[in-house]
Amino acid sequence: MTPAIRKALDKLGLVRDIDLVLHLPLRYEDETKVVPIAQARDGQTVLIEAQVQSCEIQLQPRRQLVVTVQDASGSCQLRFLHFYPSQQKAMAVGTRLRAHGEMRGGFWGRQMVHPQLRKADAPLPTALTPVYPIGKGLTQPYLRRMIVAALQRITLVETLPQECWTHVGPPPVAVPDGAGTQRWWTLAQALRFLHHPPPDVPLQTLEDRSHPAWQRLKVEELLAQQLSQWRIRQIRQAHAAPALAVRQRGRKEEAGELPLHAQLLEVIGFELTAAQRRVVEEIAADMARSVPMHRLLQGDVGSGKTVVAALAACICMDAGYQCALMAPTEILAEQHFQKLQAWLAPLLQARGKRVAWLAGKQKKKERAQMLADVASGEAMLVVGTHAVIQDSVDFRALGLVIIDEQHRFGVEQRLSLRNRQRDRAAQATGDDALEPHMLMMSATPIPRTLAMTYYADLSVSTIDELPPGRTPVVTRLVADSRRDELIARLARQVRQGRQAYWVCPLIEESEVLDLSNATATFEELQAAIPDVPMGLLHSRMPVAEKQAVMAGFASGALGVLVATTVIEVGVDVPNASLMVIEHAERFGLSQLHQLRGRVGRGSAASACVLLYATGDSGKLSDTAKDRLRAMVETNDGFEIARRDLEIRGPGEFMGVHQSGASLLRFADLGTDAHLLEWTRALAPWMLAHRPDLAELHMQRWLGGKWDYLKA
Template sequence: MPEVSSSPVAPIKASKSAPQKAMEKLGLKRDIDLALHLPLRYEDETRLTPIGQAREGETVQCEGVVIESRVELRGRRQLIVKMEGEDGAQLLLRFLHFYPSHQKSMAEGQRLRVRGELRGGFFGREMVHPAFRAVNEDTPLAQSLTPVYPAGANLPQAYLRKAVAAGLRRADLAEVLPPGSVPRQLPTLREALDFLHHPPPRVSLATLEDHSHPAWQRLKFEELLAQQLSQMRAQRERAQLRAPALRAGPGGLHKQLLAALPFALTAAQQRVAEEIAQDLARPRPSLPPRDGGSPSPGVEVSSGDFSALAQPMHRLLQGDVGSGKTVVAALAAAVAMDAGWQCALMAPTEILAEQHFRKLIGWLEPLGIKVAWLTGSVKGRARQKMLDAVADGSAGLVVGTHAVIEDKVQFKQLGLAIVDEQHRFGVAQRLALRKKLEVQASRGRGQSMEPHMLMMSATPIPRTLAMTYFADLAVSTIDELPPGRSPIVTKVFADTKRLEVIAKIADAVENGQQVYWVCPLIEESETLDLKNATETHAELSAALAGHGVGLLHGRMPPAEKAAVMAEFSANRLSVLVATTVIEVGVDVPNASLMVIEHAERFGLSQLHQLRGRVGRGAVASVCVLLYTGPLSITGKDRLRAMAETTDGFEIARRDLDIRGPGEFMGARQSGAELLRFADLQEDAPLLKAARALAPRLLDEHAEAALRHVERWLGGKAEFLKA
């Protein structure tokens, strides 16, 4: 008899179907998620149009009996079904893709109800691939409009409609807000959702499509209120946190750095540097020192002052391309190190991180500060040496990519974290950074602290957006460029002018100018007919014989990328063909001409960032945008904006109009749009009402506020803290 194992048997996990996986990908996990998954549009299946009265070009629903059904081999297999209505008129149904089950359900004598666009064909009126179902003479018509939901691959509408209907029935949609909270004349949440999922046939489709119907207004208000409540909760939570109070000593590192800089700060740089310094030093009630004394700040990192406490700075430093944000960040880091604390600067790409690193070591190492370098390409002993310097505090400043927040990186005592191009990091990464950088302020005391946070961006955030998404974020703006920057002229050409553009490049390099040529892809794509960087490099090398043409893309080894950039910076290469790895951080003042190929494929802020690589010297600069037609409306808007303005704030405003707030803020990098229904500009009155109500709810109805946020945001509430 075989021996029976006594070990527990692991339960067999039921495998999920393709539609279930597709629903999870859309974030449809809870009943409330399904209830809030609203239709894109509606189909009217509440009435029948006699076949004889249907007009060509209209989408109609007809009913009739199948009088003929056959498979034809005319070029390709087709299922041809002919049906006849009560009025004797006939309609041909043509299916180019079909299964045997389709033939059975549309056999001769079967009554069908079909819906599709009526066309005039060689054999009379026809519909190609209509929606259809077998019915009886007494099969009732739909009583409400049929919803068409946002879906993905492997998620049929019929399956999704059943799932949403079931979720809508089960979802707890009880009113959680106290009486008088919701603007007057708006329906309850249950009434609003029932209406939007199944609107009656006589409703005005215009009010549904433009989201002006009271049912839509209720959802927008609820969403905006949840967002405002979450932000204000985050603001209040942050007010309870503690960070070290960082003050620059008289004649210390901060003053030394200012004196050593080879240029004078602009008035805007001076103003924002002072705003940051005040934030870092703003005192909070402090704990008594463990030994009864008051340790004074030292220059060494190991002597950080734990007795002086501040509220953690949460500040965005924004400024146009080339406005000088790096030196402001260096001054903030100097304040932190002056007070005896470490600083970390994290950038999204190795090229950008290296640009910061080279500038910072040039400014700080002569002053006796060790700057550590941490990226994915730093390996072996060199990496361990850097990790040790960070851990023992001998490295006052750490510069790198996301490698800075890896588990093995342990700071001795971190006082300030700087994130450059913060929108380029996913929301989850930004949250991980905050959690990674929490420090234990004093051993044995248990007073939890976190470092000050300074985020930098060359994509300015419009004031309305900052107020809405960053309730607890202070914003510093560098609104002037350093003197000596040349203006940039932007020209837009169709790619049919490509040879003329290459001829202009030849003239430019003959006159000693340097040129960027930016391509969107590295290698051929079957779906996008785009010239790749390798082909363009070969083409320009042939056309510019005698002049050096370099190639730079993201798949090159870091050392090779650095070597190419060094050659271009030293003016030993006349042209640099590159992908968007040069979007940020590349600074070559002699480069005065940029060509962006397939400009219609780039986002507006990305185009502006790329354009900012030229115009860094005294020579007048030109940016050429080559596009392939036909252009979409969005593509036309982007290129028009680029041609009309070089003002980063105006670019940001137009980018917000084109893309919407969720994508603008990088929220989509997390898979979670922060606002799905409301529009910050169109719904300003609702936003004002939500902003006024939120603090009252938190103060007087905290439990209701919490339930409201959980209903609408679930785990996404954390994203608003990033």
């Protein structure tokens, strides 16, 4: 095996025999029967068998090898734009050969371009020919030989014998065989069938993956995923965590000052919704246990997740432990810090404690003081970006970790934050250290099937109610040909005392993408509305400058904020009532919904305008149309999430392409919910009663991906 082939196989993850046999075809070609040339339809991919009548190199319109072949029914040309002398020699006049390719009509008559060639004296295959995903350095024939060899070598122990059905009943994919009885495909049968299906199998059942062999593979994959998540939950529950019981409110002469969470409820100035109270109780119950909480707090844009997180932090701090809150961007982290500082700093100051801020671009002296306060325990609440998990940060007693927009952090970052403090404490004391509780927040609601699959090891709390007084946001699609009208409307709004966002996909002009950019749009709007103060915000600006612009907009000093997607989450300006999203067709559905959530936070009627490109260069793709249609039709974040999952699929939805986590290759959450339900019920039974088969099943499917799954 050459280094290039080894590299290509490694890139595809084809290391073990099981990896090869689980590398299933993209499609199939039928080379089991020869079709007479005259009967081949235009556009049909067929196998012909014919004799070479002529073989010559033509130089016009470009250098190519043209071979004329004929059978008893007619003739056609085989054209090769790239060829070797050996190929020309193998197609000498009089040679009988088989060619497999797409038959085309045209000016030169019937022809095939770059067909696959075979010797005519070999027996015809008895099964469809698989076409596999390949990479640079690999060829189909070579990979086919490797997979055939792997199928011959491997022994596939059945990990789903009938005894495993005792708890949940038979799998929901059994089909009648020829005798009318029910038959369950073994894994070995399913794989051998899918690599070499007989020619009479209905191709549609292979293409839409509804064939029982495909169903068996989907069950296998979903079960591996469920087993791994349940196993991770077992591993996590074996660790110890601080039991952070809620301090109860008692008589003042007995209890002294009020518990911190009770003081916070008096400070915030609004009543919690029923949904907020429910999830606070769920989180508090988890934190009171001596096993690590691993809970996802999800809620639509503006549902009030921050105050829930603040109450969880208060419970933690009241128990004498520190809390860390991490956000993916400095702007979002800064917004959290400002809000939590306003709520909690006076309460903590009365106890001689404080809220600390950690970010990547702090001045050295300021950072050193913050690190010292964290290490001493004076800083009870630490808010920041990924700077919170750097090696220089050493908590005295970390009890709770809160991660906002958790899907935007890499797997390694989440693992580091959860494990590093525990490991340090263990090294210092020599004892089993306590692992902090973890609360992850997401403003992108997770559809049920996705939560069952990717978050099977998590407890999920859902805020399914918006606070009273939120104004519904009207969403409108506007073509960029009406840009001037839109600017005039914006001018009227801001002159009446309202504020507006104008979001662009790029910072500066790009030679590659013909998209409006924030800098040019800022200058255009300034020229069109010179009497309105405006701000420009993007990720390349210095931190102090970004903070000044955000402060100006939040205070009302700036009427319009032109920005990139740095304002996607966390920005809360109740007076802002208009959101314009330029080139909306280029944004993801979740991102559009998050941006829309920046308006409608006050009592004024609010609107979100999706400005999309028109003209020949701006034709919308079907996916872009689906996204924009969904935005206009619903404001419900859960419905948006469901449609986003349909459009993008689970990999893109979860961001796991970037994180390296295992994706579902075969199962489809849109069509295979019944299989997911069955495997979800079976997984804990297998771990309890047949741990040997469960372990073998996970090793077969997941290999060494455990660390990623544990995040």
